[in-house]
Amino acid sequence: MKSPWAKVFLGAATLIALFLALRFLKIYFSLLNEEQFRGWVESLGVWGPLLYIVVYILRPLLLLPASIVSATAGIIWGPVRGFFYVQVAANISSTVEFWLSRYFARGLIERSLKGKLLNLDEQIKKNGFVTVLLIRLIPNVAWDIQNISLGITKIAFRDYFWATFFGIMPLSFAVVFFGSSLIKILFNPKNVWIAAIAMIFFAGVYYVQKYLKKKFSNNKNETLRRT
Numbered sequence: 670m671k672s673p674w675a676k677v678f679l680g681a682a683t684l685i686a687l688f689l690a691l692r693f694l695k696i697y698f699s700l701l702n703e704e705q706f707r708g709w710v711e712s713l714g715v716w717g718p719l720l721y722i723v724v725y726i727l728r729p730l731l732l733l734p735a736s737i738v739s740a741t742a743g744i745i746w747g748p749v750r751g752f753f754y755v756q757v758a759a760n761i762s763s764t765v766e767f768w769l770s771r772y773f774a775r776g777l778i779e780r781s782l783k784g785k786l787l788n789l790d791e792q793i794k795k796n797g798f799v800t801v802l803l804i805r806l807i808p809n810v811a812w813d814i815q816n817i818s819l820g821i822t823k824i825a826f827r828d829y830f831w832a833t834f835f836g837i838m839p840l841s842f843a844v845v846f847f848g849s850s851l852i853k854i855l856f857n858p859k860n861v862w863i864a865a866i867a868m869i870f871f872a873g874v875y876y877v878q879k880y881l882k883k884k885f886s887n888n889k890n891e892t893l894r895r896t
Contacts, residue, residue, distance in 0.1 A: 717745070718754050725758035726765060728813075735759070735812040736844055743848025751845040756834075759841065763816045763833050770820025778821045797828030805836025 713720075724731070725738055739759070742751035793800050801824065804815055819829055 718757075721745070721754055722758040722761060725755075726762045728762070729766075739841060739844045740848030740851070743845035743850075744852045748842070748846045748849045751849060752842050755841050755845055756838070759812075759837055760830070760834055763812075764830065766813060766816035767820040767826070767829060770817040774817075774821045791823065794823040794825065797824040798832045800824070801829050801832035802836045805833055806839070 721742065724733075725735075728735060728738055739755045742755045742758075745751065746754060801819060804819070810818075
């Protein structure tokens with residue numbers, strides 16, 4: 670699912686399905702309010718965030734898209750705390766996948782690297798932070814594939830970790846903010862304007878990423894022509 674709009678559509682479809690399921694079970698959110706829902710969330714204590722982090726890490730096994738799980742944090746905790754928990758969960762998840770890939774696959778890959786591939790591996794190590802930062806800011810492949818692929822390179826973990834930490838912030842906040850707007854609509858349809866703002870913000874992040882991708886691609890092609 671390469672298009673971010675497809676992810677937004679999937680998130681909206683999930684919300685509609687949830688709404689219909691709740692109606693079928695005769696559970697009406699109109700009998701509650703957002704404060705009561707937040708109160709129930711708070712009653713979970715530390716177990717709520719811990720369970721969320723575990724689910725995020727096990728996401729690939731559960732076949733759950735990272736964007737949907739991230740939006741869920743906004744639904745449950747709102748934009749600020751939701752963003753914080755997504756940052757924690759996503760960075761732990763990326764670290765686990767990085768080290769699993771490096772431990773089990775790096776040795777096999779390293780023995781088969783020759784010529785240009787070997788030079789590319791060295792270049793990635795040399796420019797590790799910038800390389801990972803661009804990959805995070807301009808994602809071309811799925812989150813888990815990014816983590817596993819970077820794990821088999823020679824990149825230093827320090828560069829990988831900090832570039833991931835800062836690089837995922839813009840899109841993570843956009844997705845969490847969008848998720849938090851959905852729960853407000855669920856409790857009060859008049860809050861649709863908040864979802865509109867969230868979608869504008871999401872679109873802004875998407876088009877900035879698209880611009881950076883195009884600019885980076887042009888610079889890369891120009892460099893290749895000069896060489």
